[in-house]
Amino acid sequence: MKNKIIRKPRQTRVILPEKPKGPLLNIRIRNNLEEKVRQQTDELKIREGQLKLGADREKLGADREKIAEEQIHIRTKAMESTLDGIFIIDAKKADFPIIYANPSFFNLTGYSKSEVMGKSYFLLYGFDANLRIVEEIKQTLHQGKSFHGEMLNFKKNGEKYWCLLRIAPVRNAKGIITHYVGIKTDTSLMKQRDSEIEEQREELLHVTRVGKLAEFVSSLAHEISQPLTAILSYAQAAQRMLKDREPQLREILQYIINDDQRAAEVIRRLRSLLKKNKPTFETLDINTLTNDTVTLIMPHITAKNKVIRLELDSNLITIQGDRIQLQQVLLNLISNSLEAMEDSDSRELLIRTSLKDADTILVQVKDSGCGIPEENKPKLFAHFFTSKPDGLGMGLSISRSIVEAHGGHLEAENNPDRGATFYFTIPIHMKSDR
Secondary structure (H helix, E strand, O other): OOOOOOOOOOOOOOOOOOOOOOHHHHHHHHHHHHHHHHHHHHHHHHHHHHHHHHHHHHHHHHHHHHHHHHHHHHHHHHHHHOOOEEEEEEOOOOOOEEEEEOHHHHHHHOOOHHHHEOOEHHHHOOOOOOHHHHHHHHHHHHOOOOEEEEEEEEOOOOOEEEEEEEEEEEEOOOOOEEEEEEEEEEOHHHHHHHHHHHHHHHHHHHHHHHHHHHHHHHHHHHHHHHHHHHHHHHHHHHHHHOOOOOHHHHHHHHHHHHHHHHHHHHHHHHHHHHOOOOOOOEEEOHHHHHHHHHHHHHHHHHHOOOEEEEEEOOOOOOEEEOHHHHHHHHHHHHHHHHHHOOOOOOOEEEEEEEEEEOOEEEEEEEOOOOOOOHHHHHHOOOOOOOOOOOOOOOHHHHHHHHHHHOOOOEEEEEOOOOOEEEEEEEEOOOOOOO
16 A cells, blocks of 8 residues: 555644834834824814814805895885885785785875775775776786876875885796786875966966056057047036036036046056056045045945945044045955855945054955855955956955055955955054155
């Protein structure tokens, strides 16, 4: 038998590095420690950076939120402070309720916040509003369009005011209308100023017409004076021919002569007035002046079936004044009083003279007509103001100017029972500058 050779398995031999000895060992240990420290330091830096980035992002978000809040606050304050009435309507609901309104809106409309919020916008338009415009606004909103127009509105208490209304749609990111924002601007003052400008324009045109009328009257007065002169000559000639006979006829001729001379004097003074000459002051008895004026207008009084009662103070002393101009004042006041009594069943017109004080004479013309409407009192003596359809609006204005030129005052007031009293004062002693 052959001897079998039994082989033992090969053993793997691990060769370990030799442990460093001495200083080399210490260097390696230190390097490992330093490497670990560096790794930990880097990790800390990374974590610190991440924390700082998070804090920065958080701070940035807080800053943005603060800025957004400030912007909202500023916009809200701006809307609250503006003089225009601002309101927001919810367009998603069929009745278009108001979800916001600023204080100016409440002041403008006269409604309180509880009466507006959540209520339909169109409930704010009363029955007196222009329904055609209200319907136009409704149709505009239903069509998703903007509205712009001026309209007459009524406050809660019924007071009228004009406003410029602008309503515009507000859309979301998808373009769908979610709300309407409206602005109401009170234009009442502008309307009033426009009306005043229009009145001034009309007054200017009226002045132009009156100026042309003055030229015509001046020319007419010149033409009338010629036949008046002829009438006077014929009447005086007839008087001479009827001397010592026909006394009644001669008396009638004397009336003609007196009236002719009075008419000629009126025309002469009228032409003088149109030429803007100064009034001619002379010694006058106010009672005599009143009687002469009543005599002059008596046919007109009789035709209207009215009577004049005179209460003339006999203790009055003479004054200095222009006889024709003061007669013009009396004639104008009497004529106005007669017209005020046209629709009245009362017939009596009272003219009274008296002493207001030791230095002033008072003349009153009292009627029992319709009186002076309260709205007409402030402008009663204004140029071109008249309540008559065919009036020029110059009578009372000229009368006041004449009285003031004599140093007096012309006023008017309603009587306690009925009618009105126009009265003027004339100083007994004129100032030296007149």
